[in-house]
Amino acid sequence: MSETKNEWPLWEVFVRSKAGLDHKHCGSLHAADAQMAIQLARDVYTRRQEGTSVWVVRSDQITASDPGEKSSYFDPMEDKVYRHPTFYALPKSLDHM
Amino acid sequence: MPASITVSSHPSVQYLLRIGDTCLIYAQRLGEWSGHAPIVEEDIALTNMALDLIGQARALLTRAGSLEAELGGEAHDEDQLAFLRDERDFRNCTVVELPRGDFAVTMLRNCALAIFLKLLWERLADSSDAEVAAIAGKAVKEARYHHEHAAGWVVRLGDGSAESAARSKAALELLWPYFAEIFEDDVVDDAALASGLGPRWSALADAWRAEFGAVLAAAKLEPPVARAFRSTGKSGKHSEHLGFVLAEMQTLQRTYPGGVW
Numbered sequence: 001m002s003e004t005k006n007e008w009p010l011w012e013v014f015v016r017s018k019a020g021l022d023h024k025h026c027g028s029l030h031a032a033d034a035q036m037a038i039q040l041a042r043d044v045y046t047r048r049q050e051g052t053s054v055w056v057v058r059s060d061q062i063t064a065s066d067p068g069e070k071s072s073y074f075d076p077m078e079d080k081v082y083r084h085p086t087f088y089a090l091p092k093s094l095d096h097m
Numbered sequence: 098m099p100a101s102i103t104v105s106s107h108p109s110v111q112y113l114l115r116i117g118d119t120c121l122i123y124a125q126r127l128g129e130w131s132g133h134a135p136i137v138e139e140d141i142a143l144t145n146m147a148l149d150l151i152g153q154a155r156a157l158l159t160r161a162g163s164l165e166a167e168l169g170g171e172a173h174d175e176d177q178l179a180f181l182r183d184e185r186d187f188r189n190c191t192v193v194e195l196p197r198g199d200f201a202v203t204m205l206r207n208c209a210l211a212i213f214l215k216l217l218w219e220r221l222a223d224s225s226d227a228e229v230a231a232i233a234g235k236a237v238k239e240a241r242y243h244h245e246h247a248a249g250w251v252v253r254l255g256d257g258s259a260e261s262a263a264r265s266k267a268a269l270e271l272l273w274p275y276f277a278e279i280f281e282d283d284v285v286d287d288a289a290l291a292s293g294l295g296p297r298w299s300a301l302a303d304a305w306r307a308e309f310g311a312v313l314a315a316a317k318l319e320p321p322v323a324r325a326f327r328s329t330g331k332s333g334k335h336s337e338h339l340g341f342v343l344a345e346m347q348t349l350q351r352t353y354p355g356g357v358w
Contacts, residue, residue: 008136029138032253039246043142 011037012062013045014055023055031056099354102173102181105165108288111188112295113164113229114178115285115331116217117157118189121179123210124150125342129197142246146207149239154179156232164226180350184339191328192275194339201254201261201268207247209272212308213279215240216301225293248312255316265318273321278328280305285331 008030014023026045031037037056046054065073077083104110127147134140158175166172193210197203218240221233255265280302289295313320328336349356 030136031138035249036253039249040138040142042242043145044138047141047145 008032010059011041011056012059013037013041014057015041015045015051016053017050018052023053026050028059099181099351101183101186102177104161104173104178104182104186105168105170107165107168107170108285109292109294110161110164110168111285112289113157113161114188115190117154117161117178118187119193119210120150120157120214121154122187122189122339122342123193123206124148124154125346126193126195126197127203127207130203135200143203146239146243146246149236149243153232153236153239156236157229160226160228160232176350180347184335184343185333187330187335187339187343188333189330189335189339190275190279191330191336191339192272192278194330194336194342195272195275196338198268198271199264200250201264202271204247204250204254205265205268206272207243208251208312209276209305209309211240211243211247212312213301213305215244216304216308217296217298220296220301224295229294244308248315251312251318252316255313255318262317265316269313269318270321274324274326275328277323277326278331281327283332 009032010028011031011034012028013026015026016023029037029040029044031040034056038054041054041056042051045051104114124147127143127150130143131140131147134143155175158178162173162175162178192206195202195206198206215237218233218237222230222237224230224233251265254261256262257265280299282297282299286297286299290297310320330336330339
């Protein structure tokens with residue numbers, strides 16, 4: 001690519017709200033490097049006590065499924081309810097699962 | 098317009114005002130970046146830091162005002178101290194009232210001040226005044242982050258492009274003479290040491306030079322040579338810039354006394 005680099009790369013931000021929970025994607029931001037991305041993520045996304053841990057990853061490092069293939073990728077699962085484990089009779093002691 | 102208040106000249110009150118006013122005036126300067134920083138993320142970061150400093154200033158001014166009453170004088174609240182004092186009664190170091198300058202000035206000043214405040218809060222955590230110790234315990238965490246954030250920028254700019262390096266060098270030359278004032282003691286420091294309220298600020302000088310020097314070295318910036326010039330903000334004799342800061346900061350309370358929203 002020959003375009004001039006006048007914009008900082010984009011980073012995706014993942015925040016863990018408390019210990020034991022997963023990191024959840026909460027947005028993105030521009031930053032020059034990983035360290036700056038972490039700092040800015042802290043300032044932009046956790047300033048109201050939203051987090052206890054932050055991950056950042058360069059957006060261009062994420063490989064995503066093709067939206068054009070949505071129908072072949074995801075639609076076939078529509079009529080396959082038997083893949084949910086809800087057809088088994090559970091022992092009484094586990095019934096609340 | 099409400100009359101200006103007169104504040105106790107007791108050294109303990111003065112000591113707390115020096116810290117509180119330094120935080121307050123610097124927060125006012127940092128706040129000027131709100132809506133003007135080069136990127137929105139940094140805009141939010143700088144405003145967050147300004148708010149941290151406002152929080153520290155509020156706590157210290159509140160304590161200074163209650164201490165006035167304990168010493169037998171008239172009590173003042175944080176708002177009176179912030180909005181109804183005249184320029185000569187402000188005790189901030191002169192360096193924080195200088196215009197915000199470009200990003201190099203802002204980040205170098207942030208870094209130098211954050212290191213100083215961090216060292217000061219660390220010592221104040223052992224203050225004989227329990228309230229001051231509690232304020233320091235909370236503030237030191239904020240100062241550590243301010244240090245880390247600003248140091249990253251100082252290195253990035255100082256060791257960056259030819260333009261950013263030249264601006265960083267100019268910023269350091271501009272600010273350097275004003276740092277000396279911070280570490281020069283007077284009777285207020287002596288009294289604070291004697292009462293256990295806090296350290297003499299000169300006691301922080303070596304650690305500050307080492308930490309700030311390490312950041313400058315990483316940024317490929319040379320500490321400028323010492324000069325005879327001394328600013329005198331801590332004793333109330335300010336640069337021509339503070340008046341403008343106060344005019345903007347105080348106009349609302351002076352025009353609508355006690356106004357709230």
